[in-house]
Amino acid sequence: MRTYDLSPLYRNTVGFDRLFSLLDGGSGVEAAPTYPPYNIERTGENAYRITVAVAGFTEADLDIEVKENTLTLRGEKKAEQNGESAQVLYRGIAARSFERRFQLADHVEVKGAVLANGLLHVDLVRNIPEAKKPRHIAINTAEGPKAIEAESAPSEAAKAA
Structure with missing residues (x-):
């Protein structure tokens, strides 16, 4: 499974930290139920x-x-x-x-x-x-x-x- 590094987007956005955190958390290795x-x-x-x-x-x-x-x-x-x-x-x-x-x-x-x-x-x-x-x-x-x-x-x- 691929893992995407979203850290370059953090410095270009304001107020979307929670959105990116949810995306980071959802890209884990474990399969979604x-x-x-x-x-x-x-x-x-x-x-x-x-x-x-x-x-x-x-x-x-x-x-x-x-x-x-x-x-x-x-x-x-x-x-x-x-x-x-x-x-x-x-x-x-x-x-x-x-x-x-x-x-x-x-x-x-x-x-x-x-x-x-x-x-x-x-x-x-x-x-x-x-x-x-x-x-x-x-x-x-x-x-x-x-x-x-x-x-x-x-x-x-x-x-x-």
């Missing part, structure tokens, strides 16, 4: 949904945790409570334990999770505080305030009248 498969969808302007295929898992088998901008999904099949166990001739439905982590951007919160038809849907919403939202700044010229002062001051013709 592929189980369980998932989709990330944009459902609105500030709304997202992560859908994870968790066939065979129940709500009791799944755990969702959010800690320090990291969403962690865990699944572990509980042992069958019945004394009877069926003899499986072919196992095609994976029921192995998993742990999948997602890095969340700042101000992204987990709104809720739903398990339906073997799919776990985790809804996310980005709530940007008012102080962080972009705002419009008016540009004043040097003549602008003088024109306002001249209009508000009574004119010489008005004083003479």
